[in-house]
Amino acid sequence: MLAGKLLHGPVVFAIHPKIPMHPHSPKGSQSFKSPFEGYMPSEGCFDELLTPDRRMRAQWHSMNAQLQALGSDGFRRRVEQARRIVQENGITFNAFGEGESSHRPWIMDPLPMLVSSDEWMAIEQGIGQRVRLLNSVLSDLYGSQRLLRAGHIPSRLIHGNPHFLRPCHGFTPPNGVFIHLYAADLARVEDGSWRVLSDRIEVPSGIGYALENRFITQQVLPDLFRAAGPVRLRPFFQRMLESFETLVQRRTENPCIVMLSPGPGFETYFEQAFFARNLGYSLVEGADLTTRDNRVYMKTVAGLKQVDVIIRNVPSHECDPLELDPLSSLGVPGLVQAARAGNVVVANSLGTGVVESPAMPALLDGLCSHLLGEPLQISSAKTWWCGKAEDFSYVLDNVASLVVKPVFRRNSGEAVFGHTLDRQGIERLRNRINADPQAYCAQEMVSRSTLPTMTADGSVQPRRFLMRVFLVANGEGGYEMMPGALTRVSRDMDSHKVSLSDGGMSKDTWMIAPPDMPLRDHPLPHTGPVRIRRSTAELTSRDADNLFWMGRYMERIEYLGRLLRVLLGELRDSSGPSIPHAVIPFLNTALGISAGDADTVLRMDISAAEARLEPLVWEKGAPGGVCSSILCLNGTASSVKERLSLDAVSILNQLARMANSPRHESGSGDSFTRMNDIGILLAGVAGTMAENMTRAIDWRFLDLGRRIERALNVCELMLHVFSMGEHTDALSNLLVCADSRYTYASRYLTNMQAEAVVDLLLGDDTNPRSIAFQTRAIAEHVQQLPLSAIEEPQTRRRRLALGIASRIELADVRDLLQADALGRPTELNKLLVDTTDQLLALSDQLAMHYFSHSDKKKSRSSRSY
Amino acid sequence: MAQYRVHHKTVYHYESDVATSHQCLHLEPLGAPTQILHRFRLNVSPDPGEIQRGRDYFGNSFHSFDISEPHRALEVETRSDVSVLPRDMAMPLLTPACSEAARLAHVHEDPLSLTASEFVLPSPRIPLLREAHDFAAPLLLPDRPVLDAALALCAKVKTSFRYKPGVTDASSPIQTLLKLGQGVCQDFSHFTISCLRSHGIAAAYMSGYIRTNPPPGRPRLVGADASHAWVTVLVPQLGWVEIDPTNNCLVGEDHISVGRGRDYGDLSMIRGSILGGGLQTIRVAVTVEPIEERVAVARPL
Structure with a gap:
């Protein structure tokens, strides 16, 4: 019920809004008040910090001592300081995308939730049992279906469930494990026991967000972190990696495990990218994979690479347009067949979503004793399925105090909280249930426990919460x-909804072990000596494509910036109403007017020219303008984010915000200043990338894009300048646009000579x-890019790149500048035109060989008459 | 018993190169218990190398393959020799009542129960429409023998809608048939199934062929130059009994079955996903020749 709202993606990280300083505390004086002082949980409600007789629970003691040492004001200062650091460092994630609506703050309270280790282990055992149970239910449903035959599970809940995927029936995944990664939302009720509110199996999201919270808390409260000593997460992720590695069926030195994502347009992309980056797996989309002969391959710049394990973040039914939903473009045709053939393992298995139905908990008690021969250790929130006569009448009578949910999540509405409805609303809900009882179930309203939470006014108050836990299969039939x-x-306090888009907050969660209690023994696995590597994961064709275009857009924006600054400066400084001669070629370039078409610009006066340049600086919709290029840059960057450093990502976010904000909201509104600001930010991106990216193949594609774009731009500028008969006035501006003016001045002072x-x-x-410089670098990159298995070394693209470079290097300046009757250097112009054409041809060659994946798939079927 | 040789050829022409093609075929006729499949040949061009054969959830065979060399045309050709076995002809008036058929899904002890419960549910292409329910209500009376009622429904469908190729396509929902009043066998079958299921009677979609030329003295059946679709109803005690709303008849030895599923989506004869290709054209040719002439049993009603 919450997932839809909870993990709305593109998220901006921010520490909780400003916390005011205590008004009466004089500067420098110390206050030793704990932030918990005055904390008052409501009567009759379980509280995580205090027992009913107002004593602090053991797991909070050490944290409390730390907070006390820090003092209430000290803590606030810390939080405030942290908020500032976060803001200054621009710790923002995934604000990519167009429009402000995609920027959603991920508000986080640094005060964590604490759970004692013995309680934690009891939860682990209980939820572990639940996942084993769900796994055996899946194994029955996709196998013999005895549970259906015997009526333990109503057929309607399975056969009518869009998540029950018939093409996946009849095949058992390795070791019978359907669920590899599982998440559940838990709440604690009055008596202190836990309840499961919902299961997350189809795409168990949230783990990336949990990791993020941990990183931030650790950074913000390092002393608390050290003193309170929560159990570290790293070993768990290490075992998760091993668990996924056990799924590899092939005997191979170098198994390929990928994470399949629906792509940056989808709300959980941010955390998938984060998760993938932490595990070191390639994040791929459906179009990056292909199947041949029942095997799945990843399209990389070095050719096809067989994939062993797919960690699936795409809903099952969208994973294979051939056998599942033919309308989906997120999947890989032939994936089901490859999985059936045992050549690839999909985790979680395709079709696992069938047991995620909110009606399923109504059956779990019975199924647990039937299948496992033991009672369910942690109960679900009580659930009624309206397809059962007695449940149906109970629900109708008690709608006002229940949470009503559609039985199948796909194409159905959200959960409805009965107590929020008025009389008419209740009646409408009753009618809806009455019309199709089998489609609805209801859950009791669980009274949730409260937890100390830093609120907006800076005080710590009790708030209700949900805790999402994550389990991974341990490869021995159990879960950790x-x-x-x-x-x-x-x-x-009154709200039961914990929706982050609704003003809710998220917290890190610490498992606290008492100092004298040894933790469960987790020896570090013996992995053998490490093999030294100098290259990371394979580069997919799509990522290569995106990096290449990222390079091109970065360069294009930088170039546009200089061009516009020159133009705006010249126009501003000129005295008469007509456009100075030295500006014309640059105006032509910026406005995309061909060099031969001199009249257009000659007819323009200065204000008309300015009116045409301004949109290029400010308007998102202006083609060829700065804003649209920035948005394109961000579009390509968002797909390769896991390859960029956080600093680069944060600067890119700032650029996107600039491009998205209208003129009246951006400071002075001065075009010149804006172009300067953009130039500085771009230099920042380029700098962090140059300093952080290893000089591997991904760097080559990025740099290739940049070099090709720069060479094209210089060619274009020179062509515009030198196709004018009288060009000497423009030379100085040409040097500025090509960012070479100071070099020139240091060699020739003010002596402006065409040669x-x-x-x-x-x-x-x-x-x-x-x-x-560009063409030489291009030739070097192209030489170093991988050949496909069937290619011979002298490829067309290599010859092309070498040809361009050597022609430029062999050219003689004085020959090039021989003027024709109209005073134009025809040889130079010819060289520039040819170089441009050949660079574009090279770009096409690269795209054809390395990026050819972009064509959309189509699914069609024949028909009967 | 009737013996047939079925020849089914489908040719796709693409405007530009198809880089990769994945296809899944439901073309192999069913074997036991209603038919004997003597021979099945499948030819694909360009040669895809290995062709996988499998059995789907509903027990139908399917084939799948992929082609990863560029091509402008794809040809899929099958030849099947099939004997259609004579059925125990159901006596429509002697079948159990509609109400009993509708109870099947709820009687766990009945061996047909699980099947019934799966096939009374709406399926992706067959929603349970109010219109369908009302259309069939005067016929599917609780006390009326279910097969008699189902055949009466076929007759009503046949007279209420016009058979006309080209007005609907493979992805048309039932609503299109209702709106236009015309369609083809797929639409007729989907609608009939919706009628039956909305009254709690389990019904499935059949795909296959019918003989091209009728026996002497009998009219040519509709839908004979292409693949065909009809309906099968789950009758208590008897099991599946096939009826053809497009031809308004009880199915006998003129129909060659290829598959049974919830709706067209489970059985589309050639389903594919291609990369590239641009616009495409499809040509389909089907011939169904009796190998040994004898009097067929289809009874127009």
């Missing part, structure tokens, strides 16, 4: 629970802005 969780609290300018911008391979 992560010693941490994602805890979400409601906005105010010297052309040499510096075209042939001088020591100038990182020259065409020669």
